[in-house]
Amino acid sequence: MESFSQSTFAYFFLSLLIEGAPFILLGTMVSGFIDVYMPSGAFERFLPKRKVPAVLLCGLLGLVLPVCECAVVPVIRRLVAKGLPVSCAFTYMLAAPIVNPITILSTWSAFNEQQALYITLSRIGIGYLIAVVVGLVLMLVPVEKVIRKSLLAKVRASKPPESSCSHEHDEHGSECCSSHHRGEHAHTHAEKPEESSHRIVAAMRSGMKDFVDVAVYFTIGVCLTAMFNILQVDYHDSISAYASDPFKGTALLMVLAFVLSVCSTSDAFLAASLGSFNYASKMAFMVFGPMLDVKLLFLYQTVMRGRFLFVFCIFLFVAVGGVCIAWAEWDALFLWSQSLSNLLSGHGKGGL
């Protein structure tokens, strides 16, 4: 800690904060509006009946329903309770924080002039791949072994009766249609004008709450990253030794991602600042972090059984690390993205 200086800490902290804060706001506001305006049952209506295509599609749903990892756990908990298959819910939960336009934009921005196209495509590809594999594996695992007993009870209780509805729609609101009727009958809910404006207030409020929740972990992550960057100068040689080794560097950054718990919408800015690490390690940081970190470990306990969560964590660590290291060896994608970058930027070297 001999290099620690309050002014340098403050300098690094503020630079990371003002760089990432706009993306956090964007992510949490989108999440707030989804929270209030999108009924849970909307998911199930759009999904294919067959499970494998449904899992494959769920891995891409983040593109139209973007949520960060903090927001996605309460959402899938609600969706599972409403009867969404666990395999689909987990695929969406793992992929959505990575395969979504806000994260894609922030990754692209953070790695601007650092092979942004390659990094962005790699992050999306690996995130999607891991999420789908988890989803497909979960199709083979009995649901009782995956989710908590209390949630399982809700799943069983939510099995929809086939009878036609007989309740008053004005009393139950819009969600009754999505969960029970699945849009198969034609009727409209009367919405009072002032209710519509109040829903905007509810959405903004929900976004604000998400913002504060995420900002807490982001602030802690920024503090730790600022400290890490200060200590780097004292331990430059040791860290460089780790950074130059793809296995050690990848493991170190995955542990760092777990500890820092930075939001997926802004973690790319931290990864881009870890200059001496190679692409595999940075990708592992950006893929593993949104799937598992300290705060998610707590949030996952609201969904998963303890024993399953343990296996799930080990699997994610090994799978993400292994795939990222193998992926970085895949020269064809690197060369293709580089030639595409050059084509888009219109000149011969360097590029996007």
Place this chain on the structure above:
Amino acid sequence: MWKYLQRALFSCCILTWGGVMLYFYQSAHLDAYLAPNFQLTVLLGGLACSVVGLFNLINFRVHTDCHHGGDCGHDHEGSDLNPIVALTIILFPLIFSLAKTEHKLDDAHLAKKSAQDLDPASMRFLADLPPFTKETLDATRQKTPDGFYEMNLLELFYSAGDSELERVFTGLRFETEAMLRSEPNRNPNGDRMRLYRMFITCCAADMKAIPMSVEFEGDLPSIEQNTWVKVGGEMRYEHINGVTYPVMKVERLEPTPSPEAGNIYK
């Protein structure tokens, strides 16, 4: 009552973040924190935070219903953390940092950072240099009256990561501006000093020192550490443990005023 207070406090928290972003956007210090391509997002983020914060503050007493129905079972405003704890975690480091920042690295950190070596080949992607030949160099670069090509330190540094540029630049005479300090590495005869400038990719936390050794004939100049200098000399490259480092054999050196952009090269 508690819910109203929570809403008002959360609104003020977002307003504070918005205010900080807007303050930095209009401040002359922003260049020291962020690369130019991130600066517009600070303005947009600051404005958006202010709008969201104000909107929620104005409407903090409005009763809302999510319309998800009686069975939705969720609370749109419930948080995993105690709101006071959350606000303390968010605001304390921010206020501390605003009070303590000097908008630059402290001297001890700068000294250590500028002493680190970088492998130019591993950073090549940052330079975006065209494929120079002697002819394109003549066509695109100005020459000083005494025949030195004018080139910035970053370009000279990154030329060591490209074998073609290395071949063209070797033996040519260049002039560049940077800060001067003692050379802590690769200095067996004690006849070298180091030129460096700081470089930001995204934000100050990823700042790196871009270094280049300069070699003198005879005594080292008696110039104070970290003085801005204009140096002219002949380029060559040395290969140590698989890494190529640029070295300039100094022919002339003079102190020069700090450029407007300061120490940070973007």
